[in-house]
Amino acid sequence: MTVDEWFEFWHTELLQGLAPDTKRNYREQYEHHIKSVLGDMRLADVKPMHCKMVLNRMEKDYAGSAIRQTYIAMGIMFTAAKRNGVRYTKPVRAAENIHFLTVEEQQKFPEACRSTHNFYQ
Numbered sequence: 001m002t003v004d005e006w007f008e009f010w011h012t013e014l015l016q017g018l019a020p021d022t023k024r025n026y027r028e029q030y031e032h033h034i035k036s037v038l039g040d041m042r043l044a045d046v047k048p049m050h051c052k053m054v055l056n057r058m059e060k061d062y063a064g065s066a067i068r069q070t071y072i073a074m075g076i077m078f079t080a081a082k083r084n085g086v087r088y089t090k091p092v093r094a095a096e097n098i099h100f101l102t103v104e105e106q107q108k109f110p111e112a113c114r115s116t117h118n119f120y121q
Helices: 003-014 020-038 048-058 064-082 103-114
Strands: none
Touching: 003 020, 003 064, 020 048, 020 064, 048 064
């Protein structure tokens, strides 16, 4: 499968439910910047150096924000290819499985947080 073929499949089949502007942005990034460099390559042959070539070609004529948009589009597209397009999100817990903290637990919670690596003051 070529990168062009993957892009069309990914864009048409796997981006369902995405905001129209987001899908449009991915297509624009692909059509204007990625396709000319990678489109005819076999998907399995694409390496980071090939992606860097896309970004390098943009360097002279585009702002950093535009280059970043292309970088993001490539990252999402190739991550989906690596996962083979399968995306799994954990189902939301049923309401009866949710435990609410008691008043006593709520009072102890801030102190318990202080001893974790996630605590920021």
